[in-house]
Amino acid sequence: MRRVAGIGLLTLGFLLLVAGAVVAVAMGPDNQLETGPHEVRTDGRAVVTRPAVLARYGPQVSVLVEVPDDKPVFLGLGHTVDVENYVASTERLEVTRYRPPWSLRTQTANGEPQLPAAPTALDWWLSQSAGLGGAQLRFTLPDDVVSLAVLAVGDSDLEGLKVTAAYEVPGSFGVGVGMAATGLGTLLFGLVALRLVPGVRRRTPLVDALDLADDEWDVPWPETDPSDADTWDDFLSEEAAPGTTTTGAPRSPAPPKKGLRKPRWPRRARPQPIRPAPSRPGGPQTGAEKPKVAR
Template structure:
């Protein structure tokens, strides 16, 4: 039995020594009292524009991720959804971190692409967490279920990222678990040594008086009782089993769950970020208006709104050369944000706002981001009357086929029919499809008067006014199932010159595009109109024109 005790003690002592060393190393070297295990500072260099982790590297959720980055240049470090990060880097060259080996070292892959500098990342609003500047930059993030990436790059978006990156994961209770392992190892080590070194003292043999009828007790091996070596082994076994169960239970609390959800869509913008976009627009738009700076407008607007703005500035410089007749500063107030879900870029959101200098109207606009690295720009902008009923912004979504099948008219058809209606005037067969806005009625009446006046001129033979749909309508579905449609129409107001006569533009906005150039066949004025429609579901009435807002964008003749 002594051999069995020595053998068992040796096994327990060796196991206890290994567990003790592992627990001590984990508790006092790898983890520490902050419950965080990290990679240590790892040098990562890329001749490309960024260092980016693969989404599979962050395949757990629940714990807190700590990221620290530093570099020779001011550095940016951020965490974002893979949907946005992939769009931001696009076809750029960068270094991709694939996995972490032990001892800590990153396996990387060079992704080939272009080296054109990107827009500085700190100014983009889709980062889940971010930090930027000189020296060490640190962020912390409670890891969520989904596809996320860590990105480190030069703060100015230029190539040649040379960073030192540390990734750490904070697991609640990890340090305590390591201490329990350390303590369990000490217990096993002590028990093993006890079995090997302590010899059991045998009691003296009892004196048994001779009794003829005496029957000896059943044979019982030495040490098999509760206080013998086998009893000790049983107690150690029970204790070890309990310790293992405790360690398992304790450890499981801190083990992060593997990601199961990989959402492929997200809201185009948060309410707060959407309001920040409108605030930025208010500031830069007023500045651009005061100097008629089309370059500045390009940073906050996209076509067709930008085309109208450029034309307005050109007309202003022509007919107000002294610069005295400037647009008075105004702002869009109390913006209500409608942010649909998107799975790819471009992304869009809708804003309904008040107008500071016109309480009788509202502004209804579409903001678009072409890719994750570009700013939000105002692409469509109309001004419905404050009395118009607008669709609710809450739960606004992009349409699917089932939504389109329920509408009384497809957006493209609605736009073409609207063009026919405006070209034909109030007597057009298509007029019965629409409920006109006050601005629509004003436009049609104005064009009818202009036609009547122009044909009275001796040098004008006939006048035509033609509207056409341009580009693709942008459609959203409201919570009521209606379609909110934004579209653009071009209009050419054409005057045919009488044979033998000539005509030219001598005054007014048209002279910004053609001044004192004689034409013998035609004169024309070109307009760009932005329109917002509400297309009802089948059987729920006519298409409502919320607003139509035009701008002269050209003039000339032949």
Template sequence: MRFVRVTLGLPLALVGVVVTLAGAASAFWLVGPDSTVDTGEQRLTSRGLAVATAPNLLDRHGFTLHVTAASSRPVFVGVGHDLDVSSYLGRSAYTRVVRFDLPSDFATQEMKGATGRLNPPTGLDWWLADAAGPGERSAEWETEDGAYDVVVMNADGTPGVDATVTFGVELKGLFGICLVVLGVGLILLFLGVWLLLPRRRQPGATSTPTQQQTTPYAGAGVQYPLVPQAPVSPPPVKPVEAPEEERQPVAPPPVKPVGAPVGKEQPEPDEPEDEPTRRPEPVPGIPPQYQAPAYSPPRLKRVGGLLTGGMLLLTATGCVAIPQQNTSSGPVTRAAVTVADGLVAVQKYNELNNRANQARDAKLSEAIETGPTLAMTRAGYQIGRKTDEAGKDKVKPFTYTQPSIGAPQYGSYPMRFVVASGVSTSPDSKQLGVWERATAGDPWTLKYSVYPSASMKLPPLEGLRTPTKADMSKLASLPQTAAANLAAYLTGGPQSPQAALFTPSPGTDSLLNQRAKDKIADTKKPYIATAIDTFRPSGDPLTFITPNGEALVFLALTEQYLQHIEPGSNAYWTSGPPTAFSSYVKYTQTLHQDYLHQLALVIPAKGQGKIQILSLDGQLVGAGGS
């Protein structure tokens, strides 16, 4: 058994030493109580605008990523979806980290492009984690399944990045696992040393294990060994015959085992009460006191149980700590905006829009408006500066109240979301608008803004989505076709064939009635021969599909109100809004006023009724003649 203990104990001791050292080094040097492994400080530089990781570099999730950056200039460090980061950096020059080998080997690739200053990253709401400022800045993020990038750049968006960066990976329970490894190593080392230590002999054991102990058995005249051995045929012994009268059976005297003290019984070896001892089958012809007991290894069983349990615990805890491989596939999409970020965009618009209105500052409006809304705002400011030079008739400050947000899923830019809200200064109307972000580096701007009546039922915004071909095929009319028919309806008036396709809003009826009155009044003037009113679609409609399958459509129409001048006469603008664009310029052929209108429509499914005009809102944007 000495050989068995050495054979088992020596490997256990050696493995215990290795595991103990590995567990101690991992727990107190590589990891630490925060369960984080980091790369140490690495210097990353770029002549371009940023240093960004490739989307396939973070190919696992289920851990917390820590990124710390320090620079002589205010630095920005952030984590974002690759969909946003790619759009933000766009065609700019930057350095991409394409490979990372533990512990600190980076491989980079220079991405060529423009070096013009980017919009500062700190004003963008799509960062999942970010920090900016002078000195050392840190960001942490619970990794998710998908394509995500880490970006380090100057906080002001200028080129020339030179920063010291540390990447850290925090695995929950990693420090505990290292302690488990350390504990298992100590157990293995202890067991190995315990097996290698010599054992005390049991009382009564012979000094030489290989000696054969025998005792005579008088009844048979043969010596039988106390330890089982291969049967040996005893030599034949011729018994001495006694006289017949003396041949009587005599009981053999009791025989003590060899080596036992005289007058004392051989003590039995100690055995654990809870461990049964296996004994061999009795050998026929040998008295029970000469049968050898079997060896039972209870301590080795316990050693095996401890080893098995420790390895199972180590394996189980280790598997839990391993980050999972990313599995997301197919087109990557996300909601255009969170509800919280959408509310922030509306609040920012309320603040800047009131400031711009008071100053009639079109430059300030460019930060919060775009498309037809910005065009109408610019025209309104121009008219105001002309007709109200004293600044007494400015727009009263207002806010959009209790906004409700519908944010469809997008896989690319531009992204948009829809807002329905009240108007603080007009309880009889609502506001329905579309906010747009052209690229990830741009702010949210209001592109379409209409004002339906407060009594108008608006479609639900929850669950709003961008249309598919299947959605479009189910509609009563395609949005482009609806826009063309609407222009024809407004041009021809209520008597036009296209009027039967629409349910007009109160503002639509009001506009048509006013234009009819203007035509009658203008043609009564001696210098006006005829008046023609023409509407045309402007740009492509924006379409969203509601949960019930209807289409919520936003579009713009241009209107030209054209007056033909009588031959031999001339005409010019002397007062009113048209003077902001043409004042006291005499025309001999025509006069024209140009309007821009924004509309919101609801196109039902086939066979579900007419197209509903939710709102039509216009603004004079030009005037002149020929």
């Protein structure tokens, strides 16, 4: 079970580490996935995207278009209905599919070589930009169906067109770094589970047998009943000073022996053996007191 858990943690940690590193490197500290410049081959006057290309909602998109010889160029974002009606009669290149970082599928639509009107004169653009030799547009993808149009201005065309695109996802760099750090920690736990890396072990504290024995005597003794003669005598004998005898004559305590510990509680005195009283002179002698005569 421990081996299976370790292998699972190693696999999960490796996947998180690789995915986080890829996201962090691809987005960069500016949280942008940039690709380009890429050349778009066309000699017409219009390049437009189909609705499926910008079907995503939320990310910020930055598009830069460049044409050689400082030719005038227009870049605009509008609703798909308005854009298709505007270029319906014009020869154009339609982008039908786009996959990041850069994969295009295009098709050519036939029509007139000229635009029906100047793109800068229209007021239904959601966002627009124009310039000589290039134009840049930055916008947030709305939840409506929109299309992006690159149009030539005047008598020029879009031959030599180059496009640079960037997706901006706020906080993506931090998410990638966090995933990589989590994967690294999971890898470490997996190595510890497989016992390839020694873990930290808690040492059991040593217990002193003498201290443990002393702790057992720290429990208070039960109270004695004064009505009990035996316990009352025991109580009085325990309350007596250790330096006095039963007759009241003081005596000096014996020095403690080396290597022995002083007891916590006073020990009860051992009963002394009763010796027979000496016989009186002239009195009768018992068998035990008769002197033995050598034969």
